[in-house]
Amino acid sequence: GLADKKKQFAVIGLGRFGGSICKELFRMGYQVLAIDINEAKVTEFSQYATHAVIANSADEKALLSLGIRNFEHVVVAIGDDIQTSILTTLVLKELNLPNVWVKAQNAYHHKVLEKIGADRIIHPEHDMGIRIAQHLTSEKIVDYIELSNEYSIVELLATSKVHNKSLIDLNIRAKFGCTILAIKRGEDVNVSPMPEEVIIEKDLLIVIGHKNDLKRFEDEGL
Ligand code: ADP
Numbered sequence: 492g493l494a495d496k497k498k499q500f501a502v503i504g505l506g507r508f509g510g511s512i513c514k515e516l517f518r519m520g521y522q523v524l525a526i527d528i529n530e531a532k533v534t535e536f537s538q539y540a541t542h543a544v545i546a547n548s549a550d551e552k553a554l555l556s557l558g559i560r561n562f563e564h565v566v567v568a569i570g571d572d573i574q575t576s577i578l579t580t581l582v583l584k585e586l587n588l589p590n591v592w593v594k595a596q597n598a599y600h601h602k603v604l605e606k607i608g609a610d611r612i613i614h615p616e617h618d619m620g621i622r623i624a625q626h627l628t629s630e631k632i633v634d635y636i637e638l639s640n641e642y643s644i645v646e647l648l649a650t651s652k653v654h655n656k657s658l659i660d661l662n663i664r665a666k667f668g669c670t671i672l673a674i675k676r677g678e679d680v681n682v683s684p685m686p687e688e689v690i691i692e693k694d695l696l697i698v699i700g701h702k703n704d705l706k707r708f709e710d711e712g713l
Contacts, residue, residue: 499524501562502540503548503579505532508594508615509568514539524557549578551586560586567593567609573600577607584608631709633695644672645705649694650713659686667708669700 501524502513510532517523517539525540527533528547537543546553548569559565565583569576573596583591584607592611595601604612618637625635625645634646653661664670674681674688675695681688690696698705 498522498564499562501526501557501559501565502568503527503565504568504570504576504594505529505536505543506568506570508570509566510536510539512566512568517541524562526557549575549582551582554582554586559583559588562588564590564592567591570594571596573597576600577603580604580609581607629709631713638699641701642699643702643705644697644699645709646675647696647698647709647713649690649692649696651692652713653690654692655689657687657689658684661690661712663698663708663712667700667712668704669698669708671696671698673697 499522500516502509502516503526505513505525505527509527513523513525513536523540523542525533525536525543526546526548527536527543528545530545533543533545544557546557548554548567565588567576567579567583569579576593576596577600580591580593590610591608592613593604593609595604595612595614601612601614621637622635625632631647631650632645633648636644638644658671671684672682673696674684674690675697676691698708700708
């Protein structure tokens, strides 16, 4: 919504990962502060951010002078320099910033980030690998979000098997234990559809549930 667009994001580290986050947030119309220690990076990103500044993110004073306290969301996307990533995260959590998401390089890095209070730890290659494997093995799965080891949200393509059937007819929650959060038809998104809603072939169903239940629905229900 409109109120959301007032949310302010800071992205620290403008490599491939941080850079694409920054560009995408900015493209979506959010306020983004882009921070990097490398002048060339900052120059490159000045057109893809609300502000792009040169700073060493491990330096608390430098971050404070950028008004980092005002940022509800901060992404730490410092790649190879694990020590700097940890120091930066520590500074941000000591400042009590509520949402600090950090890219982790390996299991040790992850463990330390967890201890110092990183709010979300991301392993881009690992997470993307899982997602691609899901895509590779299913023609029906269009997109996939892992919520935990057990639960996920999938975007499934409605087949002819469910064509012209209502949610009541299909009774997905009772039969498979999963819930349809939304139905996408072209550009239209129907969020929390009514039980009478009729599905047509090629609709995209956004479904939440236990992975086993989702798999069962995908295999037997579609
Ligand atoms: P990726 O694997 O996502 O491409 P990189 O390691 O290439 O990640 O990019 C990390 C970015 O973080 C680089 O642009 C680098 O200049 C920046 N960076 C490294 N140390 C600091 C720091 N102390 N403060 C701010 N930015 C930093």
